Amino acid sequence: MFKKIFFPILLIIACQSGYAQNSILDVGVRIQKDIGLYTENGITINYSSKKYAPDKLYVGFSYFTSRLGTAINSNAIKQDNFLLSGAWYFRQGHLIRPLLRANLGYFSSEYPAIFSALPHQSMLLSADAGVCIQTHTPLKITTSLGYNAISGKGNNDVPGTLYPFFYQFTLTWNILKPAK
């Protein structure tokens, strides 16, 4: 059943070829799993200008939080991630496009007052690599595996719930390109 529906859709998407002529503004959701810890979900916005390596160079912003993940109806720590990113998408015009991304941002976690001696915020510095299924419709599906260069080590003034490894999944829609 799944194959019957999925493959024709994929085929139609794949057949709609053509490089981007305009700037791209992808807006969507980001689902992230910190390996060994929380699921953190949120939003992501990525922009590629038609003037500078269109559809190859992307700059982006993401906000994701355990508030929309593991901390929903649980005692998990509420923590927020704000990321600015620069990404390079390879194999323009192909359905499956590898990508590399560098990220810089800010991390904050909420602790009860008696834990004021513990670090609860940090800079974020990470990189991730993955693939994007670029459908040539406004829809993009991206998944990647990443590494946080800054993570909690128990004695380094970085919050302990900032973990080194993560994978993420995003679904975005190019709001500058009307669907056909």
Next chain:
Amino acid sequence: MKKALQTIIILLLVAGCKKTPAIPDAELGSGKLADPSLTNPAAYRISVSQPAPTAAQAKIPVIIACHGYSATTFEWDEFRKWSNGRSDYYIDQVLLAGHGTTYAAFAGSTWHDWQSTIKDEYNLLVKEGYQNINFVCSSTSCPLLLDMIHSGFFNTAATTVHIFMVDPIIIPSDKFLSIIGIVGPMLGYVTSDNAPGEDVYYYHYRPQETLQQLNNVLATVRGELEDGITLPKNVYLKVYKSIKDPTADPVSAVLIYKGIKTSSGNDIDVNMVNSTLHVFTRLNLVPGATDQDRQNQNNTFTDITTLLFK
């Protein structure tokens, strides 16, 4: 390209082969050393030295002292020494299964085995007639106790069970533990940075199988805390946690504090301690222990033995 791929596969296969370290005779795990509680259990366990207490003795509080991952009864020796001369409580030091003997025994043990040692000793003391049984636990034995609370192990205890946790671990400081399931089989074992002399009391070589067990119990208990644990009416819990800790991330105390409520819905007691040591109550063989460290140890032992009677 094909050749490179073949080389990588061969390297991975070689790396994935079982590895066992060559352990010097003078180190724990070699098979030449054993925890002294195995050769002289009566010196460590009240359940062995006094298996048939009188009515008066049965009412005296017993504190079961539980050590952490890869450690031995050594971890609570200083508490026994500090308590020397006290006759108003007993200390009962247990050796967790798989610990204090050989590398192979350690590698073959699971976190359920480690926990069963604690359960068995508690049940034995109850069977012998002891009526006031309590715990001090450090590091990994803390999540073992938390899982016991979660499972309702203490729900029918006759008297208040005091549980004192020193540097509990829920979140490891070394976050690479989270990928031990992937890299562990390739590594075989991991070496620890023990201080001089500590290799006699702490395994220097940590089998990847046990690190996976450690990761499993931490994930299990973290999930239990996220869902929420309510202490039975007859359980009192207090956490003592170093504010910097190279082994058990201090945020572990936050997770325990947020995840547990007393039976009346109140927060549990937590004392954040100005220390950079893991299991700050054990100072023997710690290089450069300071006056502050000694004060922390003394304050904590005093607090524990005061709260025991409240």
